[in-house]
Amino acid sequence: MRKLFRFLRPYGFSITMILVLIFLQCMSTVYLPRLMSDIVDIGIIKGNIPYILKIGAVMLAVSLGAVLCSVIAGLLSSIVSARFGKTLRNEVFIHVENFTLHEFDKVGTSSLITRTTNDITQVQQLVNMMLRMMIRAPLTAIGGIIMAFYTDLRLSIIVVIVMPVLGFSIFVVYRKAFRLFKTMQQKIDKLNRVLRENLTGIRVIRSFNRVDYEQQRFDEANFDLTGTATKVNKTMASLTPIMMLIINFSTIAIIWFGGMRINAHDMQVGTLMAFIQYVSQILFAIMMVSMMFFMIPRAMASATRINEVLEMTPEIQDAAVLREADEMRGCIEFQNVTFSYPGAEHPALSNISFSVNPGEMTAIIGGTGSGKTTLTSLIPRFYEVDSGQILVDGVDIREMSQADLRAKIGYVPQKAVLFSGTVAENIRYGKEFASDEEVAHAADIAQATEFIMEMKDGFDSVIEQGGMNVSGGQKQRLSIARALVRRPEIYIFDDSFSALDFKTEAKLQAALRPEVRESTVLVVAQRVSTVMDADRIIVLDEGRIAGIGNHHSLMDTCSVYQEIVSSQLSQEVTA
CATH class of the missing domain: 1.20.1560.10 (ABC transporter type 1, transmembrane domain)
Structure with missing residues (x-):
């Protein structure tokens, strides 16, 4: 006391x-x-x-x-x-x-x-x-x-x-x-x-x-x-x-x-x-x-x-001496990264190494519990790695301020989260002083404009606590619009298209590509159809990388990816 x-x-x-x-x-x-x-x-x-x-x-x-x-x-x-x-x-x-x-x-x-x-x-x-x-x-x-x-x-x-x-x-x-x-x-x-x-x-x-x-x-x-x-x-x-x-x-x-x-x-x-x-x-x-x-x-x-x-000291704190990022925009590199949750018997991720450059779309796919969401959570430094390094624009994220690091990222979580307030306020959560035009443009790209305009007050319609008055797919599209309005260097979509039907997802991805062509894009997905057109696909299996490549090369070299594809797509699509 x-x-x-x-x-x-x-x-x-x-x-x-x-x-x-x-x-x-x-x-x-x-x-x-x-x-x-x-x-x-x-x-x-x-x-x-x-x-x-x-x-x-x-x-x-x-x-x-x-x-x-x-x-x-x-x-x-x-x-x-x-x-x-x-x-x-x-x-x-x-x-x-x-x-x-x-x-x-x-x-x-x-x-x-x-x-x-x-x-x-x-x-x-x-x-x-x-x-x-x-x-x-x-x-x-x-x-x-x-x-x-x-x-x-x-x-x-x-x-x-x-x-x-x-x-x-x-x-x-x-x-x-x-x-x-x-x-x-x-x-x-x-x-x-x-x-x-x-x-x-x-x-x-x-x-x-x-x-x-x-x-x-x-x-x-x-x-x-x-x-x-x-x-x-x-x-x-x-x-x-x-x-x-x-x-x-x-x-x-x-x-x-x-x-x-x-x-x-x-x-x-x-x-x-x-x-x-x-x-x-x-x-x-x-x-x-x-x-x-x-x-x-x-x-x-x-x-x-x-x-x-x-008196509880946060596990992650900014370094005493902070480094400025290099002139590069959105480069991500994992160097032998290993991470374990507290009390876990085995690491959630082991010896993960890969790099992602601006203008590329990298997809991450794998079975349940393979470590996909964990991997994306390490980039904004929600957790601290056990060993190895994660570099953003050539700087170890532990040597950057958390605010500067997260300012580079537009993050769409696996579970869409909305806040009580209007539709526009939820989209502006990504960029506080975004203009009405920017908000409307982000909603267009996210394929959200149609259902927003059907609501009573359009962009001024009230979202109830937890987004209880909108569907799961609508929540996801508003979450995507919130990330897009920010126009960050790095986009992380953590299984953000799972509640969308195939037609809406296809339209969204088509509109998304020119919008993010200068940014680094990481997409976590369960559907093969979501990742097939990615520049690079990283296949995770039990916390380890089972394969890296595009769809065609992985079909020839990665048995884990072949199993995922065969379980989802017909033989004709597979061919």
Whole structure:
């Protein structure tokens, strides 16, 4: 938790003002019982009405001052905690944006969402309460203890006995609750994961008639979380009756021994009333702290989870000394590249070597799991290679800034991803300030104009979250248009034509060739028809290159390619 307090530094002046205001409020609160004691002992007992009115007016002024200080301190506390939460969310989001896919896989998307929202909210609420209660409670308690000892030293022995008992009770409950709250946040992660999978996979769930199964899975996660939450609440709820019992017995003891001292003329009635109020203030301050303990364990567990994200160093970082690319545009060269996923028994790619030049279309084909998508993911440096080099324009990509490297690339992923917003905004995601003409031209090349114009508002039509209101083929064409509008040096199409019918794919490829003739093009495909006309075809088999060449040469030399072709094309097309 302390590590997160650094984000409060910009609000030092506001926090100082809160401290001053709460200090004045506490001093006012501590001063009031003294005035009340004087009213009773001097005013009421002696019948001095002018004195009662005079001190009563002073008490009213002090009370109004305390209320004003409390309101302003509460307002400032809310502002500081809200801005603290905003800053922390921003820091976590920016840090996560630098994560490689490895870090995303390690933490999990659902957990990252929970940590950025729920966990930060828990810490933000704790900061708000700390600025108001955690400062006020100790000041009130210290002021009450000093005044209680000053008012009557002998009765203060009760306070000395009660304080350790209260402290021990709070410690025992807190220790148990902290472990439970940490478990509770992990179970919120699990519930979020189940809910996210259910919502994103609703079509598959319904098509396989697995709604009951998913309901059962959600119920299990929900009941698991509810059970832990119930345990936590039972644990924390036990603190209140324990504290009330201690406070009530303390009050009985004070009245008992105080009455004996009044009877012996060693104490006045007003003094006993003031002492009771001071002890009440002390115990109330401790109760405020105990209320905070409902929040502290959970916020501490949340803070630990937030720090885990902030302290996670991205596997891929820009080199200390960056190199500029040569004058070449879009040249790619793999030199004995080997890559393994964390924990995998065998490398996903082994000793991959080839080169691609501008003006060439290179296709990558192979069976499922042969490493096609992995290979294309290494070029934008989504993952770090285990050994070997990948050169772009003659420079090792590890010696280039990630921003400069990715600025050269137009990437169309295997799974088309769209964002909520208009059609035009989704295409402009590739080039923020693209003109309307550029957007329309990219859509034309991607064979997307026809269905876009059929939508209600054309290019201003709204795309729902995740592109739920467009088909798979339409998603792919919009993703292709997004890459085309960028006009990059390197195009990577990772199985980006799989949802298109043969006619649309043929038209798209015909329109694409003149558009990308000066760029380097990498096409990952499952269909032989997609790769047949490529300048070069790289055949992958179990992470290794089984053959490189054009369609005709591979038909003569590569058995893996022959098997792929024969499994897809008729004998006439094969010939």
